[in-house]
Amino acid sequence: MSSSIAPDILALDFDGVLCDGRAEYLESSRRVYQEIWNDSDLEVEKLASCFYELRSIIETGWEMPLLLRALVLGIADKEILQNWSSLVPNLLEKENLSQQTLMQLLDEKRDRWIQSNVQDWLAHHQFYSGIIPQLQHILASSKPQVYIITTKEGRFTYTLLEQQGVKIPPDQIIGKECQQPKTETLTNLLPTDDTVSLWFVEDRLKTLLSVQKQANLASVKLFLASWGYNTARSRTLAIENQQIHLLSLDQFQQDFFQWESN
Known part of the structure; x- marks a missing residue:
């Protein structure tokens, strides 16, 4: 890989860019669903395809059980x-729930799952084809310095990468526990030196647009991962946006x- 064109810093989203975790989210959501609605007869397999297709509308993980509930209630796709x-x-x-309750339950169910059968939990994640060897190649290069910015818990992200043989320092994984928007994380990563280049790969157009609005982040090169959790409409809008590259x-x-060839 040519070092002359490589960015100094490469920031990558995790779910929807590196890893397809929809099967894990569906199973974790099923466990939360059964806890809240006491529905042991829920045939989640029948809802899987719709759940996967609608993943693109989810902003943070705690919304997943609500998505499952919406599908059970028959709300149209x-x-x-x-x-x-x-x-x-x-x-x-309507369901007398709070964001905090769903967050807590989802983390508890996931923790118990990991503690009782970590191999099963790991098996519910699938890294996109070719991602792991390319990520290892980039990490082994003199630059860029790689950061993973994710709404997933940093510890879960680290475990998944470690299981694949990817060695990245934990402090270069910035997860949900940091409790800050990605715009703030990118601001913290971007040095005051104007010669330092930062590229950001994300699968949610809304996130990229929020970065685009920040004047202090004008130098950040933005990429929408076409293979991730996004819609055809989002990909079309990315193509029409001169500051976002569809990757x-x-x-x-x-x-x-x-990466900038289209």
């Missing part, structure tokens, strides 16, 4: 896709100069 931001508070109120999985596995 189109309604969920178009109006999820308004459906969330309505569902919370394919094939491009990600090539030299950095190929």
Whole structure:
């Protein structure tokens, strides 16, 4: 990989960029669902395809059990896709739930799952094709310095990467526990030296647009991972946006100069 074109800092999202964790989220959500709604007969397999397709509308993990509830209640996929931001508070109120309750339950269920059968938990994650060898190659290079910025717990992210033989310092994994928006994380990563380049790969267009709005982050090069949790509409908007590059999985596995080829 050409070092002359490589960024100084490469910030990567995790879920939807490096790892497809939809099967894990579905199973964790099922466990939370059964705890809240006491439905041991829930046939989650019948809802899996819809759940996976709608993953793109989820901003943080605690919303996953609510998505499962919406599907059980028969709310149409189109309604969920178009109006999820308004459906969330309505569902919370209707079901007498809070964000904190769902966050706590989801973490508890996941922790118990990991403690009782970590191999099963790991098996519910699948890294996208070619991601691991490319990530190892980048980490072994003199630059860029790699950071993973994720809404997933940093400890879970570290465990998954470690299981794949990827060695990255824990302090270069910035997870949910930091409790700050990605714009703030990127601001902290970006030195005051104007000659330092930072590239950010994310699968959510909304996140990239929020970065684009920050004047202090104008120098950050933005990439939308086309293989991640996003919609055709999001990918079209990315193509139309002159400051966002639509990145394919094939491009990600090539030299950095190929990342901007479309």
